[in-house]
């Protein structure tokens with residue numbers, strides 16, 4: 001379970017202080033598919049980074065399985081992130097010098113253990129599930145943007161993390177690739193993975209077991225979750 005306790009965030013910029021989040025409270029239960037919607041610039045990515053242990057908030061706490069993650073030292077927090085969290089960002093940041101298979105295996109290497117044959121089997125299975133089986137030996141620059149995004153998804157799933165954080169994972173993808181990626185996320189959720197997805201695409205609310213809206217620096221319940229999309233998934 002993740003508990004969000006009175007989280008506030010401001011950024012100091014040359015133009016002054018930007019207050020993005022103000023006293024956000026909430027709870028994410030295991031097994032949820034939580035969609036956090038909101039207009040551009042409302043602070044969705046900022047909140048996701050804070051939840052995922054990537055950005056210490058100006059104030060407040062994030063508890064993951066009973067641990068206050070920002071009270072941990074950097075090394076312990078990195079370990080917790082590696083074990084518990086998978087991240088899918090708009091830019092998958094694949095390492096250009098590694099082929100796709102090795103990029104997907106990277107989380108294993110980052111835990112410090114040697115890559116074994118079971119890891120390779122899992123990576124190849126993920127490549128198949130994401131439609132990239134034929135691309136294993138290619139380098140990121142040899143893949144299209146959508147294929148790179150799918151490779152990012154495969155990498156996020158490599159260690160079977162109980163929580164997946166997805167930041168606009170299908171922005172700018174064609175409809176077919178979008179449906180494929182959302183289908184994979186949905187299947188994962190049905191198998192027990194907790195998904196936290198931020199989006200400004202109304203269509204993706206249909207996937208949610210619960211939907212919240214980030215508006216006016218805080219979270220609000222958003223309509224009824226699970227309602228079929230009213231328009232294109234690309235609308236925002």
Ligand SMILES: Nc1ncnc2c1ncn2[C@@H]1O[C@H](COP(=O)(O)OP(=O)(O)OP(=O)(O)O)[C@@H](O)[C@H]1O
Pocket residue numbers: 011012013018020038039040041042043044045046047200
């Ligand atoms: N490192 C930073 N330094 C200064 N300001 C920042 C920083 N990161 C985010 N911001 C500001 O915080 C606000 C919220 O940004 P954020 O990216 O979280 O919004 P968002 O809801 O994810 O937007 P979008 O849907 O357009 O991606 C914006 O005004 C942005 O300029």
